Amino acid sequence: MSDVIFIVGYYRSGTSGLSGALTKLGVEIQSEAAANEHNPLGFYEVPELIQFDVELMNSLGMQWGDVAALPEGWHTRPELARFTARLDQILRRRFPPATKLWGIKHPHLCHLLPLYENAVRQAGHTPHVVHIFRDPATSAASQLLKNGLSRAHALLLWLGYATAAERNARHLKRSWLTYGHLLAHPEACFRQLEADLGLPLTRLRPDGMAQAKAYLTGELNRSKALPAEGLYPPLERLVARLWEAIEAGDHSPAL
16 A cells, blocks of 8 residues: 655654655655754654553553663553554554555654554555664763753663664664764765665655755754763673664674
8 A cells, every 4th residue: 555664763863854854855754743942843753643652651561761671572462452453543544545655753663663563564554664873972962951861871772772673673674874874965875765665765756855955954963972981881882882883784683
């Protein structure tokens, strides 16, 4: 029926910037959450789905800021059938069959992707994933500013969200970006997405590429990295190792 792009990334990692650029290319992404000083160009999120995510995570004994992973096989639990049915209804109402290429962006997708994948497949859509990462020190600085998280807490969350997102999407057609590369080389990134996902992203609108490139300005990158000094050494090494692998394009499941 249609293709779905899940934009899967940790908080403050450029997911909103990528979503806005994709809408300029011609992807349908709904944006109902009001813009503010943290995201002046909009969040590209749907409060109804955010509320759904919160209630689902709470039912599993989890909140967005917890560093623990969700239980193994959580999405197959019989007691979650009501959430599956509710999500199916929301997505069918918001994205009818006539919507041929659409996307959803919520940081919670790092953990909740299996349930969302089941819902879109049940409705006859084909899921794709775009992972976007921002360097962890800058993500942590942005989390400190927006949510008051300590540096260690923010970095632990970055690790947990990044690894959960990778595990949950291994079997799907997907692509990888860093926010810095997207801002510096948008056209190359969009053409890479197009090739990786097998979707005609750069051919949806005659002026789509020009509009997407114009959208990705320095206004979207305002945080400065927090220093690494004084961080618990094992955490510092683990964060550095994962970021090095991401930058190198080393996304092997073994790693």
